[in-house]
Amino acid sequence: MKSIHLYFRQSVITSVILLSAIFYYGCSVNLIATYDQTAVNDIIQAYQLVDSFYQKLSNTPEDQRDYKTFSGDYEKIESSLRVLVLRNSARTLNKESTEIAKNILGLWQKYKNNHKESNNYDSDLIEIHRNRFFENFEAMTVAENSKPRTKEQ
Amino acid sequence: MDLNFEEIFDGMLSVFGNNLKEGGEEALTYGQKVLAERKAGLENISKVFAKKFADLLKQYESELEDEKTTLESQLLAGEVIVKSTAQKAINEAMDFLVGAIKKLI
Numbered sequence: 001m002k003s004i005h006l007y008f009r010q011s012v013i014t015s016v017i018l019l020s021a022i023f024y025y026g027c028s029v030n031l032i033a034t035y036d037q038t039a040v041n042d043i044i045q046a047y048q049l050v051d052s053f054y055q056k057l058s059n060t061p062e063d064q065r066d067y068k069t070f071s072g073d074y075e076k077i078e079s080s081l082r083v084l085v086l087r088n089s090a091r092t093l094n095k096e097s098t099e100i101a102k103n104i105l106g107l108w109q110k111y112k113n114n115h116k117e118s119n120n121y122d123s124d125l126i127e128i129h130r131n132r133f134f135e136n137f138e139a140m141t142v143a144e145n146s147k148p149r150t151k152e153q
Numbered sequence: 154m155d156l157n158f159e160e161i162f163d164g165m166l167s168v169f170g171n172n173l174k175e176g177g178e179e180a181l182t183y184g185q186k187v188l189a190e191r192k193a194g195l196e197n198i199s200k201v202f203a204k205k206f207a208d209l210l211k212q213y214e215s216e217l218e219d220e221k222t223t224l225e226s227q228l229l230a231g232e233v234i235v236k237s238t239a240q241k242a243i244n245e246a247m248d249f250l251v252g253a254i255k256k257l258i
Contacts, residue, residue, distance in 0.1 A: 028244055028247065029243040099229050100229050103223075103226045135223050139227045140226070142233075146234040
């Protein structure tokens, strides 16, 4: 009788451990993508392109800021931003970073079209837009840096 | 922005005339003549600035819209912080549970 009781107790303990292990390893909670250093590098690289563009625009006299002079830069940077959106959307549990990347791309396209329509870029707006891009890229970096370093974290 | 200057100018004439009535017929006639001479200049200035104000307002609203987008990006980053913290808390609690069960062996 005693051995049956002992056997039962051991079985219960073994089952609890197995269930816990299965539950833990099979169903560990993952709410967000893990940190990716490559993603951080992509963000910094894209930001460098955008910021250099605004530096160039700012250094150009207002009467020489016609759209045609900058159209090549616009296309090149837009392509980089599209890649940034795609790379982020390819990662699972990465909805927030993808949305921020889409916001950046949307702002870029909007300012490009405004420049194309007016064929000029107001000096005050250059500073406002440059700072706005910094804030959006910063938000993207904060998001990436806040992600767990491993899946289990 | 559509600016009906004729209507506005008629209103101006009426206000102007009402105030000049006290000065007699001569003052009223002279005042209306002076204002009529200024009509073209006033119309030109009003139309130019009405257009500038409308464009400026449109630009201002557009910039505010972009500020909203930026705020949205910052709140999305905040969501990542919250999710990451919650994930860490849950998984560490699970670690504690598994550790406690292992001690029972």
